[in-house]
Amino acid sequence: MIAGKFSGAADLTAPFEGPSALPVPSAVPTTNAVSDFLEWFGDLGTFSWRVMRAAVTPPFEFRELVRQLDEIGSKSFPLVALAGAATGVVLSLEARYSLTRFGAKSLLPAAIVFSVIHETGPIITGLVVSGRVGAGIGAELASMKVTEQIDAIEASAVNPYRLLAATRILACVLMLPLLTLASDACGLFMGWVTQALVEPMSLHQFINSGFNGAGFNDFLPPTFKTAMFGLIIGLIACFQGMRTQGGAAGVGRAATSSVVLSSLFVILADVVLVKLIIIFFP
Amino acid sequence: MNTIAQAETKREVVKVEGSAPVIIVEDLHKSFGSQKVLNGISLSVKRGETLAVLGRSGTGKSVLLRIIIGLEKPDSGSVRIHGQDIAGLALDRLGEIRIKMGFLFQHAALYDSLTVEQNVAFPLQHHKKEMSKSDRTDRVRNLLAEVGMEAAVAKMPSDISGGMQKRVGLARALALEPDILLLDEPTAGLDPISSGEIDDLVIKLQEEHHMASIVVTHDLHSAKTIAGRLALLNQGNVVIEGSFQELQNSDIEFVQEFLKHS
Numbered sequence: 042m043i044a045g046k047f048s049g050a051a052d053l054t055a056p057f058e059g060p061s062a063l064p065v066p067s068a069v070p071t072t073n074a075v076s077d078f079l080e081w082f083g084d085l086g087t088f089s090w091r092v093m094r095a096a097v098t099p100p101f102e103f104r105e106l107v108r109q110l111d112e113i114g115s116k117s118f119p120l121v122a123l124a125g126a127a128t129g130v131v132l133s134l135e136a137r138y139s140l141t142r143f144g145a146k147s148l149l150p151a152a153i154v155f156s157v158i159h160e161t162g163p164i165i166t167g168l169v170v171s172g173r174v175g176a177g178i179g180a181e182l183a184s185m186k187v188t189e190q191i192d193a194i195e196a197s198a199v200n201p202y203r204l205l206a207a208t209r210i211l212a213c214v215l216m217l218p219l220l221t222l223a224s225d226a227c228g229l230f231m232g233w234v235t236q237a238l239v240e241p242m243s244l245h246q247f248i249n250s251g252f253n254g255a256g257f258n259d260f261l262p263p264t265f266k267t268a269m270f271g272l273i274i275g276l277i278a279c280f281q282g283m284r285t286q287g288g289a290a291g292v293g294r295a296a297t298s299s300v301v302l303s304s305l306f307v308i309l310a311d312v313v314l315v316k317l318i319i320i321f322f323p
Numbered sequence: 324m325n326t327i328a329q330a331e332t333k334r335e336v337v338k339v340e341g342s343a344p345v346i347i348v349e350d351l352h353k354s355f356g357s358q359k360v361l362n363g364i365s366l367s368v369k370r371g372e373t374l375a376v377l378g379r380s381g382t383g384k385s386v387l388l389r390i391i392i393g394l395e396k397p398d399s400g401s402v403r404i405h406g407q408d409i410a411g412l413a414l415d416r417l418g419e420i421r422i423k424m425g426f427l428f429q430h431a432a433l434y435d436s437l438t439v440e441q442n443v444a445f446p447l448q449h450h451k452k453e454m455s456k457s458d459r460t461d462r463v464r465n466l467l468a469e470v471g472m473e474a475a476v477a478k479m480p481s482d483i484s485g486g487m488q489k490r491v492g493l494a495r496a497l498a499l500e501p502d503i504l505l506l507d508e509p510t511a512g513l514d515p516i517s518s519g520e521i522d523d524l525v526i527k528l529q530e531e532h533h534m535a536s537i538v539v540t541h542d543l544h545s546a547k548t549i550a551g552r553l554a555l556l557n558q559g560n561v562v563i564e565g566s567f568q569e570l571q572n573s574d575i576e577f578v579q580e581f582l583k584h585s
Contacts, residue, residue: 098415100449189432192394196426197446197495198418 088280092210095203102204109212113174117220124169125224128161129153129231137239147250150242153232154251159263162225164311167270169224170217171303175278178209179299182282183292191283206283210275217271221264258322266314270307277303343406344369345503345535346391351400353386353559360386361397362559366537370502373529373536375546377581378556384539385429387556388505391537392426393417404503422450425496425534429508431488433480439491440476443467446498466494470524486517490524497528504528504536510545522548543585555581 136152182205185191194201233247278299285295344367353361360383368374376384389395391402393409401408404420412420433442443463447454454462467473470490475483480491489509496504509525510518522545529536529549540546546553547567554564557577563570570578 100452184435188435189428189430190434192389193426193428193432193434193495195394196392196421196424196428197449198421198499199446199449200414200418202414 084284085276085280088206088283089276091202092206092276092279095200096207096211098203100203102208105204105208106211109208110216112177113170113209113212114216114219117170117173117216118223120173121166121169121220121224122227124165125157125162125227126231128165128224129157129228129233130235132156132161132228133232133235137236149236150233150247150251151253153236154229154248154255155259157228157232158225158255158260160315162228163221163263163267163270164308165228166217166221166224167267167274167307167311168304170213170220170270171274171307172300174213175274175299175303176296178275178278179282180292180296182206182279183285183295186283186285187288187291201283206275206279209279210272213271213275214268215271217267217274218264221267225264262318262322266311266318269310269314273306273310274303277306345405346537347401347403348387348391349401349403351387351390351402352398353383353390353395354398359559361390361400363400364556364559364561366554366561366564368535368537370535371529371533372552373525373538373550375538375540375550375553376556377540377543377546377553379581380541382556383559384541384556385507388426388507388537388539392421392424392505422499423501424503424505425499425501427489427492427496427504427506427509429511431480431485431492433488433491433495435480437480438476439467439472439478439480439483440464442480442491443494443498446495450499462498463494466497467491469497469528470494471520484517486513486521489513489521493521493524493528497532500532502532502534504532504534506536506538506540508540508542509538510540510542518542518545519548521545525549543582 132153133149136149136156137146140146140149140152182191185205191201191205194204229248229251230244233242233244236242236247237244281295281299281302285291287294346366346368348364348366351361351364352359364383364387366374366376376387378384386395390397391404393402393412397410401410403409404424407420409417409420433439434445437445440460440463443466444459447459447462451459464473464476467476470493472487472490472494475487475491480488483491493509506525509521513521525536525538526549528534536550538546538549552565553567553570555562555570555578563573563575563578570582573579
């Protein structure tokens, strides 16, 4: 459906494009960059609080949420599935070569399964979605901002944090784990196909061998950590889009910064989440 | 009878109801960085009255409207709508006041992913949830007929002209039957015929709905056609406020210069 500066809003329109845009040289610019960096985080915090408050208070925008679930979920599926499948093929080829060298070829199915469900599936899904959805949300909301459509929503007494941001962020949170499952499934299937082409093996045999010794702790935490990726992608893309200034150039900058920042924060979050999963789900 | 004479006659018919102003702006100040945009503006508008705010580009006319509807916050001063100071109101409480206000943006700001019909239905879908789908469709069709756009229901905003977009924007602004109408440059960028049509439309709507209206414009012809009272802004303040005749009779140098070049 429809894609400001809002009343009661802090100034989210500062020119700072995110941490990646920090200028470096000389003492004074560095000080400015640090204050811009802190201001960006402060604005992001304020934005997050407003979105959270809007998300938990009625009226709820179910129709827009369903539209976003379709937009973010089903329309990302082909790309995520393709990326997952390609990863499965590459993993199978690389793992076969490496494991054969070390005389551990029998571990190939397990190596593929654990690599895919533990890390490559979730992170590939996170990065693919941050590229497709992050750019889409960032550009759509930025375009709405510079053409005063977001102001028009607010002037119509509709809360744009609820209608535009909360629905998109929630859709990202809900769809990322499901897309990860799709990516995992495609990756494992194509891993098996690649393996079977070299050395015949049934899918049943591949799955049994691969999942031998694996438990829910190997599967659920890595899959559901992608809900956090979804939160990061949705939040940063909405934030960058809704604080845009400067016409078509601003829209371009918002789309770029949405992808760059959400990808960066997804990778950083992955580092932390992997450590936490190892601690809490050994 | 020419358009202005017709407008004068029509305005006499419009009754300025009651004595209490619906919109009261007091000592409004607003700066963007070091640039002072509004410097102590005070205005008031009653129900059934149209005030045109004139001035050179960049004198803060649009900012004034955005502050009145709460899209910008003033540095100091107050805006009271129906006696309620809107400064510091939470978004949802401000929303209750905004429901009574219609706003036409300078470039119409139609939702580009929705059809003309869906654009006008948008406020109704969100604020008249008890309204049945058929009633809503009827209401939208009536609004579009009122602005002469009933033939464009299924078109996208990108498929209609700028003047048509403003008509649709007007229909959307009127959807919730507001008692305050704010128009930001309703004739900017339009040819003289389209401008005249928009002017006539605004006068007709004002007659039918008896709203308190503020029209921001730099088009003097449009202002004296639409409004009974004009306020001329310069350097963030009201230089003169009164009828077009009073502006003409003023000996203030800026007023004469503005009228001469308009």
